[in-house]
Amino acid sequence: MDWSAIQQQKAKREVERQAGGWAIERKKCAADILYWFDRHVWTYDPRLTRERNPDGTRKSPYVPFRLWPKQREILLQIGELVDAGEEGLIEKSRDTGATYLTAGFALHRWLFVPGFKTTFGSRKVDYVDKKDNPDSIFAKLRIMARRQPPELMPEGFNWAQHDNYMRLVNPATGSVISGEGGEDMGRGGRSSLYVVDEAAFVPNADAVEKALSGNTDCVMWVSSVNGMGNLFARKRHSIMKPHQIMRLHWRDDPRKTEEWAAAKQASFSDPTTWASEYDIDYTASVEGICIPALWVESAKRLAAMEPRLKPSNAGVVGLDVGAGKAKSVAIPRKGPIVLPPKVRGHPDTTGTAWWGLETAVETGCDALNFDAPGVGAGVSSTLMHRDDNETAADAERAKRFAHLAVVPVNTGISPSERLWPDGRTSEEMFGNLKAEIWWLCRTALQRTHEHVLWIEGKENGREHPLTDLLALPSGDRESDQLCLQLSLVKWGRNDKGKIVIERKEALAKRGIASPDHADALMLTFVDPPAAPSVAMFLMKRHRS
Known part of the structure; x- marks a missing residue:
């Protein structure tokens, strides 16, 4: 066998070896969304271009998605709700990556679950998909999809053919990610999962919910808060069960500090803006609240800040x-x-x-x-x-x-x-x-x-x-x-x-x-009277 033939065989075996390796990798990614996120998902943050690398060059705005513990928990919870055919709700502070999480979840199902259809809806179609707008939902999807290894992308996928306005098609499995906006939400056919983005700000939300009832069994309502007078707040406080509710607070972000929060809060002329958009305070603009949410947040942090605090012997x-x-x-x-x-x-x-x-x-x-x-x-x-x-x-x-x-x-x-x-x-x-x-x-x-x-x-x-x-x-x-x-x-x-x-x-x-x-x-704040013990009551009953 001549040298060229030997080299061709080696090259063929290397290709087969790599193909086998990617087949294993694909199975791992399909089986575990957290594994896939950790290794193959990227995000976009243009603020990073202000910073520089050690060699003096500016940092790239595209960075690997590093999930926080709370984000990992929410991804798994979304999966449980979708598989059970239940709706869910994510209340969030701004800039906590909730839209990227739902988009990443949709992309994972698009890649690895045949026939799965996710639809994203928002109060304006431009928020769902708009050319050259990196803040739209489909822009986030494309950022993640374009940085997938070619070996994980669908067989036969062609960007020019299968990526269209508010529609991303997997030609190998038939899975689809689509989009809708405004009053048309919920009327675009059936979906495995429907994500309503910034749900607390959607006008005529009750009509949208009615339309969605015939579209899907699983609606994911995602939003920062907008007071109590909307469907999102009603679902959060009186309709959904605890296992359906997820929360992404700025304190869940390990990058954000109290110093960051103080500076950010000081940048708003209206304190209710910080309270609602970052502290997830539904009652920020409601008069007469007995216990302000800000006091509750302090009480949640007290134990970690005050080492002298000890429980009493009695309780x-x-x-x-x-x-x-x-x-x-x-x-x-x-x-x-x-x-x-x-x-x-x-x-x-x-x-x-x-x-x-x-x-x-x-x-x-x-x-x-x-x-x-x-x-x-x-x-x-x-x-x-x-x-x-x-x-x-x-x-x-x-x-x-x-x-x-x-x-x-x-x-x-x-x-x-x-x-x-x-x-x-x-x-x-x-x-x-x-x-x-x-x-x-x-x-x-x-x-x-x-x-x-x-x-x-x-x-x-x-x-x-x-x-x-x-x-x-x-x-x-x-x-x-x-x-x-x-x-x-x-x-x-x-x-x-x-x-x-x-x-x-x-x-x-x-x-x-x-x-x-x-x-x-x-x-627990009721002063105890001189009450007999429970044993005395029960034993007295028995003797009677």
Whole structure:
């Protein structure tokens, strides 16, 4: 065999070797979207051209997409919702890459899932696709697609033929990414996934939703916030379930610091712009909010900033008892430390009563405060009233909870006899106990915010005793739900000039579901009376 033939064979084997390697790589990418993102997805940031490389040349605006932990979590959650045929919602700060994430998800399905169709919609078609506009959704898709290795692109794909205005076709599998805008959203045929970009700003959103109902089973609503008076806010607060909701806050971006936030916030003449577009505050422009979202954000950061903060030895669990399909929520608080909420979906109040007691014991608390009226009456019956069906086993079981104080709470009654720093009594200030305990929580969170500002050396900062502060949990769905609900409820005054808290009926008119997590936390602020222990109640019942 001559030398040229040997070289040809070697070249052929090298091509086969590389082809086999890319076949393996393709399988890995198809099986794991995070693997694909980490190795083959690029993004575009023109601000990078201001910076220089070590050799003095300017940096390229095209950089590999480095996913943050929260972005990785959201990509997987989108996949779960799409595969289950459920809609989802992403609330976001500006400049957190949410559009790139949804575009990347769509491109991954376009590459590796035959017949998959994603449609992107926005209030204007130019936001979906416009020539030479790198901020349009299809420009982002093309940036990512053009930087894919040729071996991962579809067989037979031709940019001139298969990339058209608001339409990207995979000739090998029939997968499509398409676009729509304005009032035409939802009317362009069926889709596997429909992404509504900046959904809180879409006019006639209810009509768009109606059109989408015949288009797809899975709509992904993506937006920064725009107050409470829109479909996006209603879906977020009263329609969707926690597993359908995703959140991308600027604090999830490891590149952004408190110094960056201060400078950015100072650049806005209207403080509500920062609050809504970056701090994801739905109530930024709503008057009368009892607990500002800014205070809640400070309380979420307190534990990491204040190493002297410690939980108290004693603690109390607030139990909001769910009615019907609503879940019961238990929140333990040990002095200034609020532990992550626990939820129970079973409707039987007997089981809920025992579950509340177990929660108190497991979290090292010595008291359980629960809402007694309404559905809570069933818990009262289990814990405090005689039941002829009780057994000796119940009395024996009660010994485990012998140290607990159990307090039934009716927040509709008169306030306590507390004396406030200005010399007024709670009876003079509040219309009922509910208003008083909400104000106690508000006061603790206000002090927390002032204390955080003091730690940071900022204006209006003030040091407070650690026992007067409140550190809130965050990072899991139930904790995030608690933090969100705290800054949704409004306060006002009754006809006697006393402070009252917005009723659930009024919240519903604003499109806000019952704030069960927040109500559970408020119950921890009820002063414990000289209450007998739960064991005494249960054992008394049995002896009777």
